[in-house]
Amino acid sequence: MGNVVSDTLSDTYSRRGQLPGQETVRAWESDSQDALSKSLNANFNSQSTANRFSGLGAGLVAQFAKGGAGISQSVMFASADRAANAGEIKVDQGLLHTKADNLVSLSIKTASGKTVTFSLSSQTDGLGVQATVDGGTLSDEELKAVGKLGSAFQSAVDGLTATPPKLDLSQLTQFDTKLLASVDLNAKLKSLDGQDLSLAFHADSQSRTTRMRGPLGELNLAVDLKNAAILGNAKQQAKALQSYLAQFDRAQERGSAKPELMAMFKDAFSAMNSHYPQGVTLPEALTRNSTDQGLLTGLADFKASIKQASESPNPMRPSEVDSFAYEVSQKTRVGGTSTLDRSVSQDQQSSLSASFHKGLKGGKAPALDGNAESQNYRYIQVQDKASSSAKLSYKDGLLARATLDQSASQNTRTQQYVMGKLVEDTTVPKEASVKRDYLVLLEYAAKESKKSKDALEESTVKEALASLHASVMLQEDPSALAR
Structure with missing residues (x-):
């Protein structure tokens, strides 16, 4: 009897104690043994999403760009x-590609109206990639332009x-706008502790937007590219960008924002x-x-905001x-039918609202608990x-106005507690405003520029114009405005 039982058990259970057919196996969507499948196989052993997705985005785009055929592997x-x-198993594979815990997709629309979408998906028991095409086969030129976005x-x-x-x-943002109309990146990711991060990014020739929400907070940025005439040269743009990034650093320090969240805001901005x-033709x-x-x-007009998760x-x-919570924006309005009677106004604004705890001697936040000693x-x-x-206007072809009005206010309330008792409550308001008129300087610079480029490079004019551009940038510190 013992042998019979033994034989029956060996027929019923595998060596791992599982019923036949219940042992776990790796199920592949396709039998392909290409480089992408080999990467999937190697990455599948990893626990982190970062390691699982390593190289898959670039590999997927590269494989698609070779022939333009759809790809689906998991x-x-x-x-x-x-x-x-x-x-x-086909149902499971479909759910993996569309409903996984971790999904990142890149959708590229060509100028001819076709759309190619690349997606990466990962969850505990699955890892997949897909490339789909809608609207027809991509041309060789389009495939080449798409292929260049693999590393991006x-x-x-x-x-x-x-x-x-x-x-x-x-x-x-660095795609060929003659061949590609738009790029969208969407992501939904779950960290090891179960917290979600979502991202939606869009770029085309008219606008760019980024929305991110995660455990630390949320970001919203929008750039309006429709008015190309307001854009400066590369040097002017670089200086303006650096000015804003420095301002964001000061806002982070003043409002005690989490550096990781501000770093993402600065990167996105x-x-x-x-x-x-670059347009096909230069703007008027x-x-x-x-x-x-x-x-x-x-810079192009924009609206941007960052809001940290409250605690x-x-x-x-x-x-x-x-x-x-911090918001910053730029809006430009252009009036008049030609440069002879044109008016231009450009408004920059920022606002900061923040609250935080500090130790009595400064430094990091105190460890607060239910004891008075804390x-x-x-x-x-x-x-x-x-x-x-900033306001600029012309009358009968001559510069009639060139003014800059700026204001800044800072209000700081500090409540100091010792052993849980309020011992001090102070509010310090600061504000300043300044009005500047640059009509004479710009008239002189215009005359010099008509003489020759060398005249415009004369140190006094060059320095004055550099100072003018620096002063145009938004200044949030009343003390700096008052100087």
Whole structure:
């Protein structure tokens, strides 16, 4: 009897104690043994999404660009029975490509109206890639233009799956606008601790947008590229961009924002305000004289905001919230039918609202708990606003106005607690405004520029124009305006 039982058990259970057909196997969507499948096989052993997606974005785009045919490949853990059931495993594969915990897709629309979408998907028991085409076969030129975005896709994926996440989007704006109409990157990722991060990025010849939401907070950025005439030269744009990035650093320090979130905001702002698309034809000149353009930032119009996820770290005073919200924008209005009677106004604005805890001696935030001994800290609230308004106008072809109005206000409230008791509550307001008239300087610069380029390079004029452009940039510190 014992032998019979033994034989029956060996027939019923595998060596791992599983019923036949229930042992776990790797189920492949396709039998292909290409480089992409080999990468999938190697990456599938990894735990982190970063390692799983490593090289897959670039590899997927490269393989598609060779011939333009659709691609769908995946590997999953499944029971032997389910893997052998074509209908069931196909459903699982479809869900992996569309509903996985971690999904990143790059959608590229060609100028001729075709759309190619690349996607990477990962969850505990599966890893997949897909490339689909709608609207017809891509031409060789289109395939080449799409292929150039492979490294851009991979850089974006690597950034999003890094710890902490980064927004590496700059290469996604550098596409051939003659062949490609738009680029969209969408991501939904789940970290090891189960928190979600989502991203939606769009770029075309008219606009760029980025929306990101994650455990640290959210970012929203939009750039309007329709008015190409307001754009400055590369040098002017670079200086304006650096000025804004420095301003963001100061806002982070003043409002005690989390550096990882501000780093993503700065990366996104830089990407969206670099490599502006070049039109087929140059836009009509905005100003009568190129030197007059110095009264503008040189950047495209934009709206950007960053909002940190709020926290209540003090159990004894839950109403004391650590928060950070910052908004910044530029809007340009152009009037008149020609440069003879043109008017241009450019408004920049920023606002900061933040609150945070600091130790009595400064430094890092205190560890607050329910004991009075922990309640030695300062609670700081800041409310800031800044604006800069440049106005330029011509009458009968002559410069009639060139003014700059700026204002800034900072309000700081500090509450100091010792052993849980409020011992000090102070509010310090600061504000300043300034009005500048650059009509005489720009008239002189225009005359010099008509003489020769050498005359315009004369140190006094060159320095004055450089100073003019620096002063145009938004200044959030009242003390700096008052100088």
